Amino acid sequence: MQFNRNTFICLALMLAGGLFLTQADLFLSDYQLYICKLFFINAILALSLNLIYGFTGMFSLGHAGFMALGAYMAALCILPPEQKEMMWILEPIIWPFSDLFTPFWLAVILGGLVALVFAFIIAVPALRLGDDYLGIATLGFAEIIRVLLTNATPITNGSLGIKGIPDAATLVTCYVWMLITLVVISRIVYGNFGNVLRCIRDNEIAAQVMGINVFAYKVMSFCVGAFFAGVGGALLASHLSTIDPKMFNFLLTFNVLMFVVAGGLGSLSGSVIGAGIITVLLEWLRAIEEPMEFLGMEIPGIPGMRMVVFSLVLLAIILYRREGIMGSREITLAGIARFFRRFTQTAGRAGQ
Amino acid sequence: MSFTLPEPEQALLAAQNVTMRFGGIVAVNDMSLALPKGSICGIIGPNGAGKTTMFNILSGFYTPTEGDVLYQGHSVKRLKPDQVCKLGIARTFQNIRLSSQMTVLENVMVGCHVRRHCSWWMAALGLPNYYREEREIREKARRLVEKVDLADMVNEKAGSLPYGAQRRLEIARALATEPKLLLLDEPAAGMNPQESLDLMHFIRQIRDEFGLTILLIEHDMKVVMGVCEYIWVMEYGAPIAEGEAADIQSNPEVIRAYLGDDFVKGDQE
Numbered sequence: 001m002q003f004n005r006n007t008f009i010c011l012a013l014m015l016a017g018g019l020f021l022t023q024a025d026l027f028l029s030d031y032q033l034y035i036c037k038l039f040f041i042n043a044i045l046a047l048s049l050n051l052i053y054g055f056t057g058m059f060s061l062g063h064a065g066f067m068a069l070g071a072y073m074a075a076l077c078i079l080p081p082e083q084k085e086m087m088w089i090l091e092p093i094i095w096p097f098s099d100l101f102t103p104f105w106l107a108v109i110l111g112g113l114v115a116l117v118f119a120f121i122i123a124v125p126a127l128r129l130g131d132d133y134l135g136i137a138t139l140g141f142a143e144i145i146r147v148l149l150t151n152a153t154p155i156t157n158g159s160l161g162i163k164g165i166p167d168a169a170t171l172v173t174c175y176v177w178m179l180i181t182l183v184v185i186s187r188i189v190y191g192n193f194g195n196v197l198r199c200i201r202d203n204e205i206a207a208q209v210m211g212i213n214v215f216a217y218k219v220m221s222f223c224v225g226a227f228f229a230g231v232g233g234a235l236l237a238s239h240l241s242t243i244d245p246k247m248f249n250f251l252l253t254f255n256v257l258m259f260v261v262a263g264g265l266g267s268l269s270g271s272v273i274g275a276g277i278i279t280v281l282l283e284w285l286r287a288i289e290e291p292m293e294f295l296g297m298e299i300p301g302i303p304g305m306r307m308v309v310f311s312l313v314l315l316a317i318i319l320y321r322r323e324g325i326m327g328s329r330e331i332t333l334a335g336i337a338r339f340f341r342r343f344t345q346t347a348g349r350a351g352q
Numbered sequence: 353m354s355f356t357l358p359e360p361e362q363a364l365l366a367a368q369n370v371t372m373r374f375g376g377i378v379a380v381n382d383m384s385l386a387l388p389k390g391s392i393c394g395i396i397g398p399n400g401a402g403k404t405t406m407f408n409i410l411s412g413f414y415t416p417t418e419g420d421v422l423y424q425g426h427s428v429k430r431l432k433p434d435q436v437c438k439l440g441i442a443r444t445f446q447n448i449r450l451s452s453q454m455t456v457l458e459n460v461m462v463g464c465h466v467r468r469h470c471s472w473w474m475a476a477l478g479l480p481n482y483y484r485e486e487r488e489i490r491e492k493a494r495r496l497v498e499k500v501d502l503a504d505m506v507n508e509k510a511g512s513l514p515y516g517a518q519r520r521l522e523i524a525r526a527l528a529t530e531p532k533l534l535l536l537d538e539p540a541a542g543m544n545p546q547e548s549l550d551l552m553h554f555i556r557q558i559r560d561e562f563g564l565t566i567l568l569i570e571h572d573m574k575v576v577m578g579v580c581e582y583i584w585v586m587e588y589g590a591p592i593a594e595g596e597a598a599d600i601q602s603n604p605e606v607i608r609a610y611l612g613d614d615f616v617k618g619d620q621e
Contacts, residue, residue: 183478184476187475187476187477187478188472188475188476191475191482191486192461192462192464192465192468192486192489193465193472193475195454195458195459195461195462195465196462196465198451198453198454198458199451199454199459199462201451202451202452202453202454203449203450203451205413205433205445205449206445206449206450206451207462208413208432208433208434208437209411209433209434209437209442209443209445209449209526210434210437210462210463210465210466210525210528210529211434211437211438211465211466211529212434212462212465212466213434214434217472220472224476328453
């Protein structure tokens with residue numbers, strides 16, 4: 001009964017959010033809508049990395065690679081064939097990519113699947129490593145993917161990148177994909193499969209003795225994470241309308257890692273909150289790169305200044321709140337209910 | 353009341369002339385065991401005798417250099433630990449291996465995983481039979497937690513439990529895999545005499561209730577002699593004696609291994 005009621009409340013909240021977003025363009029500026037979309041996409045990326053790193057404990061730095069694969073696949077799917085013919089000036093585009101033309105939802109799924117297939121190929125050798133070694137190996141694989149994309153000119157248009165990708169990723173589409181990511185990952189993570197993943201993270205030997213095929217579950221977690229990274233990349237490609245191999249370098253991975261660590265390893269709501277705060281902060285801090293007057297002094301605009309402020313914020317997080325905003329806690333309906341009950345109780349006592 | 357060892361094919365678990373070498377070091381040398389079904393047996397020996405190495409061989413972490421391990425008449429020496437567990441061999445560790453950040457209940461639920469039928473994608477899709485199985489696992493874990501007297505700590509983090517409780521939790525987690533054979537590596541380590549006494553009672557109780565066969569490594573002689581029906585003694589990786597508790601206690605080889613040559617000579621003079 002409890003379970004049914006909670007599901008119902010969750011569904012209602014999700015639906016209300018969706019309805020709200022369909023009307024969002026009435027009272028939000030284009031710029032705010034842009035940030036909103038970016039937030040949903042970043043949340044997808046953060047959630048997928050949290051599954052890999054926060055819950056299964058695999059320090060993977062390959063996210064940019066999976067995003068690149070998803071982005072390119074989706075871009076190739078939704079660009080009209082004539083446009084592709086025109087854009088590939090270095091070398092003509094090869095079949096089947098030249099004739100590929102699918103609706104956006106299929107393009108996103110295909111983007112995720114391509115990332116998943118590559119993740120599987122990478123996982124089999126790389127997941128035999130642990131800790132930092134795995135980080136280095138996956139970082140290397142991500143760079144390999146990027147170099148491949150740069151040089152596979154007949155498919156990817158090489159270093160020229162792809163321009164004019166149709167902006168099919170509407171606010172609601174991004175929102176729905178974020179919900180799908182959230183629901184799928186939370187279902188995996190908050191059941192006994194999640195216990196298994198956390199047991200693998202905490203003590204691999206104990207997990208083996210409990211009859212868990214550790215390698216299979218690591219591969220599963222890695223591939224599901226990569227799938228949603230691909231989905232995020234696909235949405236990002238359509239959102240930015242331009243992609244080139246250079247944008248998928250390792251800095252992008254560290255951006256995602258930052259969302260996860262700031263939000264809290266092993267907390268899904270933390271990932272969403274972390275992605276939200278950092279996305280907004282990164283945009284908001286653009287203001288300090290403008291020329292400004294400070295105490296009567298004229299300060300010229302310094303490009304990159306926001307990254308300096310940003311690194312200070314990160315240092316503060318690492319020094320004073322190492323477990324991130326949420327730690328490994330979650331925002332749950334029961335938790336909210338408890339908060340309100342306590343709130344009304346204290347309010348009642350204060351009234352007496 | 354004499355205790356007869358079964359033939360290796362009839363035994364629940366049998367090790368046949370197992371030798372384990374790490375480079376030039378012989379950790380286990382020509383060791384043989386045969387556990388009759390439903391018995392409680394023990395391996396004892398001074399520190400570094402190779403007892404835990406023997407456990408690692410039996411539970412699939414090491415493949416022995418020579419010899420074979422038979423479980424219900426089939427060789428299991430090449431299987432991985434998770435496959436060995438699926439067949440029905442569970443173990444605990446000398447240095448407790450729990451997920452300290454997870455609750456008591458979650459730790460036991462991990463043990464239930466090996467017997468489940470649903471795959472992870474059923475969880476992702478949220479199929480009804482997945483939720484039913486999830487409820488069953490929760491119930492089973494709760495029963496086992498009660499069985500080891502941790503019911504009032506069910507939502508505590510495993511790492512915050514006292515030492516004895518962690519040991520019992522590890523046993524509960526091992527029981528959750530529905531084993532036929534339970535390997536206990538120093539279950540009484542760090543326990544006071546009263547706790548050891550309770551443990552002996554507990555070991556017999558779970559043997560009867562779950563129809564287990566138990567093999568344990570222990571340094572606490574009171575526990576070993578009190579609970580084990582048959583004992584193997586190891587020294588420097590090799591078997592030096594075997595027999596029932598009373599025989600082992602008076603065996604000069606065993607006394608020499610534990611207390612040194614002088615003691616045996618002095619005793620005889």
